[in-house]
Amino acid sequence: MAEVSYRRASRLYPGSPPVRAVDELDLTVADGEFLVLVGPSGSGKSTALRMLAGLEEVDEGAIHIDDRDVTDVPPKNRDIAMVFQSYALYPHMTVAENMSFALKLKGESKSAIAERVRHAADLLELTPYLDRKPKALSGGQRQRVAMGRAIVREPSVFLMDEPLSNLDAKLRIETRANIASLQDRLGTTTIYVTHDQVEAMTMGHRVAVLKDGTLQQCDTPRNLYERPVNAFVAGFIGSPAMNLKTVAVGDGGAHLDGLSVPLPRATLASSGDTLTLGVRPESLRLAGAGEDGAAMTVELVEELGADAYVHGTVRVGKQAERFVVRADGRTPPKLGETVTVAITRPEEVHAFHADTGLRLPTG
Amino acid sequence: MAEVSYRRASRLYPGSPPVRAVDELDLTVADGEFLVLVGPSGSGKSTALRMLAGLEEVDEGAIHIDDRDVTDVPPKNRDIAMVFQSYALYPHMTVAENMSFALKLKGESKSAIAERVRHAADLLELTPYLDRKPKALSGGQRQRVAMGRAIVREPSVFLMDEPLSNLDAKLRIETRANIASLQDRLGTTTIYVTHDQVEAMTMGHRVAVLKDGTLQQCDTPRNLYERPVNAFVAGFIGSPAMNLKTVAVGDGGAHLDGLSVPLPRATLASSGDTLTLGVRPESLRLAGAGEDGAAMTVELVEELGADAYVHGTVRVGKQAERFVVRADGRTPPKLGETVTVAITRPEEVHAFHADTGLRLPTG
Amino acid sequence: MSTRSRKASAGLHITLVFASVIAVFPVAWVALTSLKTDRATWTRPEKLGTLGVSNYTQVLGETRFLTWFGNSLVVAAGTTVLGVLIAASAGYAASRMRFPGKRPLMWTFLVTQMFPAAVLIVPLYNVMSDLGLLDSYGGLILAQCTIAVPYCAWMLKGYFDTIPVSIDEAGRIDGLSPLGTFWRLIVPLARPGISVTVFYSFITAWGEVAFASVFMQSEGHYTLPIGMATFVSDFKAEWGLLTAGSVLVMLPAAAVFFLVQRHLVAGLTAGGVKS
Amino acid sequence: MTTFTTRPQAGVAPPVPPPRRRVRGLLTRHWYAWAMVTPVVVVIGALVMFPLVKGIYLSLTDATEMNSGRTIGVNEIPATYSFVGFDNYIDVLSGADGAFYSRLLWTVQWTVACVTLHFTIGLGLALLLNRAMRLRGLYRMLLILPWAVPPFVAAFGWRLILNEQGGVANSVLGLFGIDAVNWLGEPLAAKISVIMVNVWLGVPFMMVALLGGLQTVPKDLYEAAEMDGATAWQQFRAVTLPGLRPVSGTVILLGTIWTFNQFPVIALLTGGGPGGSTNILVTEAYERAFQGIRDYSGAATYGALIASMLVVFAFFYKRWLAKQSEEVFG
Amino acid sequence: DQSDAAAKAANDPQSVSGTVTWWDTSDATNESPAFKELVKRFEKKYPKIDVEYVNVPFDGADDKFKTAAQSGDGAPDVMRADVGWTPTFAALGYLQPLDGTPALDGADDYLPTPMKTNEYQGKTYGVPEVTDTLSLLYNKELFAEAGVQEPPKTWDEVETVAKKIERKVPGTTGIFVNADSYFLLPFVYGEGGDVVDTGSKRITIDSPAMKSAVETSKELSAGGIGTTDTSANKYTNMLDGFKSGDVAMMLNGPWSVSDILTGSAYADPDNLGVATVPGGPEGRGGPVGGHNLTVYAGSPDLAASYLFVKFMNSPESQALVAKENSTLPTRESVYDMPGVKDNQVVSQFQEPMESAKPRPSAPGAGDLYDLFTPFYEQIMGGQTPVSDGLKQAQRKAKGAVPGFES
Ligand SMILES: Nc1ncnc2c1ncn2[C@@H]1O[C@H](COP(=O)(O)OP(=O)(O)OP(=O)(O)O)[C@@H](O)[C@H]1O
């Protein structure tokens, strides 16, 4: 329905110094694409969404929808539906009224409205609450109303700002699937902010990573996971986070206690004395006795049922570095125990420039 | 510092019929315990917290803190700190003022306040925002302020209502760890509402599961995961959810396409013609060709990096049932492919009464 | 939540009863006087004389009270509707939008209130005369608006400021124009504030004397206060008519308050946003 | 579809749209806001601004009713007054024309007393009425009543009540063995009386305005404050007052302005007496504007002086308020 | 063109057409019915002329008129103006000189003193409609009880009488001195002074005459003789005291009589004594009051207005008003007419009326009373010494009467 593009768009919140909440964002979302926007808290995700919606001024640059410069177009003429992070429900309207409001404004017929609201309420399990006012709802129910208000609209662009953060896992998964299939069916261009790694990795055609208002990388989830452009993205994507350690560069590779990682000559040349090595917890394993590996003292074991994440310290040079290793959930090590950590697949080790953080080839 | 107990406490929101948001809740949280409260959206978690805080009337039953009946004690005399689901920040105070307000009221010295606020801000990465008003913060920053306001207090009971839902994964994990260690250090009795399975499983000494205002089970995370008392808890705990299917009971066990699950005689006797079988995705695997198992048509593959969850349908009797199976993230099956699903460990299969949903012994 | 203790509750009621007595007493005194048919007892608190409604029948039957009453109603209602409407739209603009001229506008509202009306009345009269608005409801309504609007605009801006902006934003996304947002979201949510300004405008226009006495020239256009001033001559006040009239004057004001006070309800914006 | 984009490094910037400068007319940008304020601007501008500007101009002349332009039927009598600069102001401010400074003192006392009492009593009652309780509607109606009484009626009522002989006030005092007070005939008592009556008249307005303001204070903030251990008083300080600020700031500001110029109540109750002791500054403007040969320039001078004092007050008050919270004045 | 309006009205009254708007400031409840009746009669007599009768509250009517008059829009054709307002209106050019118009028909029949209030700079701007003056009103019964036969003729006698009454009839007040400067005028006239001196064109509030007048009045308000009241209720309190028989003497005008007669002490109307105000060394007399009928200079219907004024002030009309309202007519001939002659109020006040003094015809002078009252109150209330108060008032009066120095 619509292609959306930010063209070096910036938003400066007044202050001294002004806060560059979004900084020269250059990003095109293709027609029908489902783009997930992630980034640390305060990185400008909401701001970017609000700029596209027309709620926030664009201080520099421009925003286009379908090649039309909408920078100064009022929100109502952009045909965008949005789920606000703060919900922003109409407190004086019932749930049903909240959801049907936009449709009423569009002049849809009563029966069509009722039908669409009914359907959305079904999808979001809100049917029992249609006659309640927002203030008599639980947090998650409110969030679902905010969601429902957007999805009844069938606009050309969906903006969703952490729309599922307050839902329980089960409902979240269901709703996630529903959103995905709805988006698929309608082909509505969607920008979706989330902090949930699973949502980010499963829902988006592409994922854009923001940090301090600047775009770090925008790519498919798999590429992002496998080939992060810099240490920030590498550390941000994946949960628990990738183990990122700055290590000394020796001959032929980097070395870390009992582990050594061979690196291409070019990489070694472009890095200085040190570089940042990244290994995901799932690329590490607890090695059996006698195997090669680094010795780690177990400090914390997070049991998740099937898996356990083992946190511990490894001596790297003169200092102790914390590492996380994924282990089998049924046979976790004990606290205080010393275990041997080995790299499962050497090809899954990442290297980044110690200063710039940029990715270096690993082989 | 304090033992907390709900004694058949109920809360009825007025309406016709009244909403029993919390229904005869009977729950004791030991001194220094970290209790996680989970449940579907709208199950009464916030209400239960607010009752304990004294913000919601207790319509039936009583609430005790340290054997003192506090049912009619005003909130300020309960020495409880709370993180509100809706944040409820003071809009006219800066972040620092928001956090130091309670301490000021307690008459703490200026320097002590400054020290504690600084420390909390550090912990929550709020230091750069101490002088801002809430309205100039992002959603996640606001949530952190709400959190900060509670943790500076060092009260005898912490109540936290989804305090991390709007934080990014990295910060969430850090904060989670910080809260856990803080709680550990201070020994403050804590009730913590979350929708995050990982938080629920990792943080709580015990986890209480609510549904429609009634307590389903309260036990250690491991017990909850391994021995859910009923089908609801089984389905609710764990992500993706346990595969729960009602199957026909045959001789010696239950049967499901190519899989058969032997069950004890007692179980078979107490169930009727059917029972509900539960298998977690991680207890299933994609079997190699030729192995025994059920044939599943792949419909959706969620790739998470290390793992992939494979969703598909299996013919059970005359109908197609959806199943989720955990598979290796590097070699996921293709959509539309037919794979064979096998049970990894038969002892991890759960059985529940088809009507009451109560757990039946499996071995 | 602990129920209020018996003692606190008693204290509350005692305070309110005491305040109510002070508030009502002078009014009641006027009402009592209106029932005294004996001239000699009007200024004699200890004497009741004979009581009766003859003052009322006289006011209603022998004076043009009903005409004046009607005029006042037209003017007060007109001022209320027009004044609150334009003040609300200005207040909304001032609360939600940044535009050049906003600060001067708000200051102007203040400054117009600072100048004693006495200084303005002659030039204002001439303006009215040029506009052909003398001795007309429209003219008086406009003049009354100059009193009511600045206050209403300021107050409404204050009330609007307390409504979360993101509710407007949601409305704009849903397809509302700024005016639509104002009408369909802000006005319903600012009901307490609007009630206050409605009542203020009504009462102000209802009891206003200075403009009404100068601008309304034919007796058929007098408003109540002006009409009732004819009961007071230089050296003699028709206390009976005056007080009976006063009681009758208060009734619509009380009725208006009764109608609008229902909208003084709390928590209208609760549940809308989290912050 | 684009490939991923990182922030362009300096020097390798891809072609981007030229930095747009907002050269759109102010009109296209702000027409909506302006459209919304236009009705007000028209009404105020046409009806008040011209007279106001004219008033300020007149204060720099020696205009009186005698030398101002008049239209009498078909005859136009041209104006013959002349520009005198700041003479009028010098006259007044030098104290040469009599009681300016003593009257200013009383005006300030009157304003401070009235506004303080209006606000504190009004707020107190609003807080009481804001609680859920029985008979709330009735109390509201009764407490609002003084506002519904036209001031001239109220003043006459009070004159009856406060009369030295035969007034109910003194009768009541008599019951307690207190000597009759000459409420309206003795300067100090008269000052107290006018303040009392003005408070009686003005409290309901404050009460209702603040009651309206109280409804807008989010309830969850009280909950947060309760959790933080705030007593009722501390909640009032930390939640109620700041929440009320947009409303209370306005009512105090306007209340001050109105009270400063609140001549009608005084005129109706004491006629400014006894011996002019209750006359406030604005009386002077009224007298000059309405007594004898109207002294337009004199009245305007007083008007302008009063207005400028109030402007100064408003300026500092707003600054003070803004320091308390940026939200109030955008 | 209205230059021939006077001629037209005089020569062919029946052909005159138009609308006359009349602002009547009389008491709407008690007095206006008589005027409305006259209006009806006028319209019958001149069918082509419509009269729009408007009752304007007396308080503020002058402002309303002045404001309307200066703009040329909204002013009435005929205005009932207080005698104190007339010179001011005339000086401002708002009034049409009536010399040579039918409105002045039979001018020599008017009582000279009230008539004088219409003259300004040699022209006549109105005709007196009703008149009044202050007199000494007293309670005959109390006088009899105290053994006083005659009403006092001088302020000294007032003092003696008052003392006697207070002594003989405990609980009564000898005389109630109204601390309003209009009520001070008899004292001032008794000293031969006034608030302005039209000869030397000077405001004379600080004159010795004023000083001794104020001193006299203050003396009379002292305990043992009389009392005063400086509150806004002073007039009502004076009247109430007098009505109930607590006060033996006061200065007041004919307008108060109907009210007084409702008082408990005057169940028998004969108990009310009316006498010319007491005098001082320089004579006796009260200020003349009352109202004039004036014509707005900008009236589009001058001819009709002249006729209206003429009709309203014809002897028959005056007689009707006097009879109905018990007010004093301004035409000498009317006093002898039936229904007037036997009207008690009219006859009681006829004598005081004869010694009434005209008010200075200087614009603005009529407002010096309002200006002086606060100072007078201060003096009577004992907050300011007499001479200080007078001096301050004199200073304050600067510029109040154009062309007069202060
Ligand atoms: N004021 C109210 N009036 C009526 N019902 C209410 C009110 N507040 C909450 N409820 C209902 O009570 C139930 C419990 O609400 P509660 O807020 O405790 O849920 P919760 O478990 O915290 O849910 P969530 O995870 O969505 O925050 C919900 O179904 C909600 O709709």
Ligand SMILES: Nc1ncnc2c1ncn2[C@@H]1O[C@H](COP(=O)(O)OP(=O)(O)OP(=O)(O)O)[C@@H](O)[C@H]1O
């Ligand atoms: N009104 C404002 N004034 C100044 N700074 C602001 C304002 N609003 C937001 N900011 C700042 O701008 C930055 C970006 O905010 P934004 O809300 O876009 O973050 P976000 O990525 O949505 O974060 P979150 O995940 O916490 O919601 C934050 O650092 C925030 O503090």
Ligand SMILES: [Mg+2]
């Ligand atoms: Mg955000």
Ligand SMILES: [Mg+2]
């Ligand atoms: Mg909740």
